[in-house]
Ligand SMILES: CC(=O)N[C@H]1[C@@H](OP(=O)(O)OP(=O)(O)OC[C@H]2O[C@@H](n3ccc(=O)[nH]c3=O)[C@H](O)[C@@H]2O)O[C@H](CO)[C@@H](O)[C@@H]1O
């Protein structure tokens with residue numbers, strides 16, 4: 001297993017490019033199953049999760065051609081298997097996103113039940129109830145969700161009792177080719193849901209209310225392929241901004257966009273960062289100052305994203321003052337506390353809130369990555385710690401950060417990978 005070795009360094013400085021969004025690329029690749037002609041998807045990040053999604057499509061017989069850098073052509077005309085096997089689904093929960101499109105287009109889908117993971121139990125009951133409301137029959141057998149539809153799915157009015165990103169995406173994709181109109185209420189409004197909706201519209205879908213919590217989808221008989229570039233990764237953007245803030249640095253991030261990051265940028269300004277933005281870039285300058293600790297509470301978009309919580313906790317760990325970090329989306333997403341405390345942080349857990357009191361300096365230690373964003377928080381902590389930190393189990397990081405060590409090296413960090 002690869003490891004990262006990080007030596008505490010000074011302020012991060014420089015410019016890097018932000019990659020395409022993991023959480024947009026995955027549903028858009030799943031949506032290619034709905035197209036009746038080949039589809040080109042561009043600005044794909046080179047990440048383990050994207051490789052897994054392409055492997056999943058390939059194992060169903062779909063043709064996948066990597067035709068130029070960061071772009072693939074997907075041709076599902078050769079599909080011959082409607083199963084997403086356990087071996088792939090267990091490494092990436094987003095595999096569940098093939099369920100809706102496969103069922104809607106082919107009337108049949110067998111998807112291994114995605115289990116829980118380090119951050120929580122992550123059920124998919126809302127995905128399944130929504131598909132049942134559209135006329136699907138669903139059985140769970142030997143760990144597989146077996147969904148069937150007799151002819152086209154039927155449009156339905158469905159209220160989601162929890163805001164779910166993946167649930168909204170799965171049901172929106174299924175509804176796009178259902179017979180009749182579907183109304184999804186209490187839908188997720190995350191920018192990645194909007195990106196997927198825009199992609200479906202480019203494929204010929206009829207969706208209104210995009211970006212709101214009520215989506216109205218008039219089903220059409222078929223969708224066609226098109227060329228679609230995935231949006232920039234807002235969580236990767238936020239992660240590098242927080243890393244720069246924790247290190248008292250000055251960075252410019254290109255090929256990204258401020259509009260999807262408002263809650264994060266507000267918190268960074270509260271921490272003392274000077275933020276400036278252009279059409280496709282964001283710059284942060286701490287002017288050499290130590291950040292101030294901030295309090296935050298995660299909630300569905302447009303509120304503060306759960307995927308940025310751990311990184312802010314690492315910044316708070318070396319900030320001036322204390323901040324309360326409350327996680328409301330996943331029941332076990334404060335696990336990085338133990339590893340940060342092993343590095344000398346002062347973090348106390350009270351229910352689902354972590355009270356973080358900043359210390360002058362963290363101290364290097366061998367630490368273990370437990371999930372994707374917790375791993376990012378340990379990398380940030382390693383960069384602002386005294387000594388050499390070894391981060392183990394970084395396969396989590398490779399799920400979501402393209403070339404993380406190269407990008408951090410370009411900003412002046414002392415970080416290297418030890419292949420294991
Ligand atoms: C690939 C992808 O896009 N992943 C993102 C997506 O995950 P994902 O789509 O899995 O997360 P959801 O938005 O579905 O989960 C939100 C909450 O709803 C609950 N829930 C969800 C579905 C369901 O059927 N029943 C149910 O109770 C979950 O347990 C969780 O507590 O959104 C999360 C919340 O912004 C992000 O952290 C993930 O990075």
Ligand SMILES: C=C(OP(=O)(O)O)C(=O)O
Pocket residue numbers: 023093094307372373400
């Ligand atoms: C939780 C995340 O991803 P996933 O839903 O793919 O596990 C994440 O991107 O932080």
